[in-house]
Amino acid sequence: MRSGPLRWHLAAWVAARAPDVRGVDRVSGLIRGTAVFNGLLDGRLTNGLTFSVDDSRDGSVRALLALQYRPPALARVFEAALKPGDVCYDVGANIGVYALWSANLVGPTGSVQAFEPVPRTADLLDSLVRQNALSWVTVVRSAVGATVGEAGVQIYSDASGLAHITDAADPDITVPVTTLDTYVEDHPCPNFVKIDVEGHELDVLRGASKLLRNRRPVLLMEMISGHLDRAGSAAGEIMRELTEVGYTLFGLTPAGIRVVTDTVPSENVLALCRDVPRHQLLIDTLKNTRFPRNQTT
Known part of the structure; x- marks a missing residue:
């Protein structure tokens, strides 16, 4: 009902x-x-x-x-990239839409690690995981950044998706921070990493340098200029960081995926290594896939 x-x-x-x-x-x-x-x-x-x-x-x-009436905006990426037994990291999972979507794709032989540092939001995420008996989804109550430690977070009443790390002297809450390089030392290595951290995507990448160089997972990232500006970052910095380790960025457009050369043509981008067969297959699969203009949910 x-x-x-x-x-x-x-x-x-x-x-x-x-x-x-x-x-x-x-x-x-x-x-x-x-x-x-x-x-x-x-x-x-x-x-x-x-x-x-x-x-x-x-x-x-x-x-x-x-x-209830349509898949989430980025579902086609997850469906093309993930198969049973895969490991997906959802960095900035919020209430878990894509964590749940990934769990259905990788199945019980796979694993989803869903990172959500805000306690109230993580509680809701955990509730949805338990409602669906997704025992292979782990809710990680931590932010992800460039270094291990703690960070302040600004939260917004009734808008969990806008919570973000802040340098303010009086943050709403303080949360633990891990890095992906640290996390993978004791957990399954991901085939696929989704990053949506409201402008702090560059920090996540800098804390994953070993993972990116040695394992080269598929990356799906939000890249909204306003969020990057607020975090003191820029799309060009992210592009340079990824290019140095062999990645090419692709925008998700209504005409299919397109290589990003200067202006980012969509709210989300794929980062892929053309010399990795699995990545090239994903490029071929999605080259003519239409993505919606509004990619928020």
């Missing part, structure tokens, strides 16, 4: 079925309206996994409604 306001479901259905043109999000928003509803939301994602959340104030929770 699907719970929640009918208008929310109608808005989600329209957004899922309408052509991918400018203005669709605005139309969907008008249908959804400004209704306040803080009760139970439950339903079933298009991959068969379920969700039941007793507090719908968070925007990421409400976004689950749309995923």
